[in-house]
Amino acid sequence: QVTLRESGPALVKPTQTLTLTCTFSGFSLSTSGMCVTWIRQPPGKALEWLALIDWDDDKYYRTSLETRLTISKDTSKNQVVLTMTNMDPVDTATYYCARSDFYTTGSYYFDYWGQGILVTVSS
Amino acid sequence: DIQLTQSPSFLSASVGDRVTITCRASQDINIYLAWYQQKPGKAPKLLIYGASTLQNGVPSRFSGSGSETDFTLTISSLQPEDYATYYCQQLNSFPRITFGPGTKVDI
Numbered sequence: 001q002v003t004l005r006e007s008g009p010a011l012v013k014p015t016q017t018l019t020l021t022c023t024f025s026g027f028s029l030s031t032s033g034m035c036v037t038w039i040r041q042p043p044g045k046a047l048e049w050l051a052l053i054d055w056d057d058d059k060y061y062r063t064s065l066e067t068r069l070t071i072s073k074d075t076s077k078n079q080v081v082l083t084m085t086n087m088d089p090v091d092t093a094t095y096y097c098a099r100s101d102f103y104t105t106g107s108y109y110f111d112y113w114g115q116g117i118l119v120t121v122s123s
Numbered sequence: 124d125i126q127l128t129q130s131p132s133f134l135s136a137s138v139g140d141r142v143t144i145t146c147r148a149s150q151d152i153n154i155y156l157a158w159y160q161q162k163p164g165k166a167p168k169l170l171i172y173g174a175s176t177l178q179n180g181v182p183s184r185f186s187g188s189g190s191e192t193d194f195t196l197t198i199s200s201l202q203p204e205d206y207a208t209y210y211c212q213q214l215n216s217f218p219r220i221t222f223g224p225g226t227k228v229d230i
Binding site: 046047048049052060061062063096098105106107108109110111113114115116 | 155159166167168169172173178210217218219220221223224225
């Protein structure tokens with residue numbers, strides 16, 4: 001059974017760095033084809049892809065946020081961490097982590113999601 | 124980035140209705156398109172990938188079709204649990220992944 005769970009602060013101040021952790025079970029990020037991604041959704045708005053890390057430790061970022069994002073994995077702990085620097089109120093959103101199984105679906109479709117964590121940026 | 128537009132943005136339908144949602148891409152994305160269903164306060168759920176492949180466990184009343192720039196999600200007979208917002212997503216330009224703006228299906 002695949003599960004993912006996001007953890008981190010619910011409130012951050014402007015200019016601070018946000019660190020979110022995705023803890024997962026039911027698969028291993030050392031298995032070929034497995035990926036974990038981060039997506040966010042501002043209140044009442046659409047989904048926005050942020051970053052992805054794959055089984056081979058390749059990392060991909062949203063172009064417009066690339067300078068602020070860092071994604072990393074700890075395979076032994078089954079965790080993926082996303083950091084976002086210089087937080088702003090416009091970054092207020094629910095942040096989700098999700099899994100992709102590249103070799104089953106043929107691409108990076110997100111087949112399992114965490115429940116999400118609402119992060120509010122306010123002083 | 125490839126832009127996705129969805130129509131309609133809002134849809135009012137009754138139980139038993141056949142519902143069709145359209146997603147249009149700003150350029151050819153082959154069949155690298157997925158559909159997700161999101162209920163209020165919940166994470167999105169993958170329904171369709173590869174434009175027409177039904178994800179495991181998704182009811183067969185959901186179907187997808189299309190290629191290149193024009194895609195549709197069809198619910199053959201709307202059920203009470205299908206009231207939700209539906210998003211399309213393209214992966215052809217990976218890593219420039221984009222989502223559509225969503226279509227809300229309401230009573």
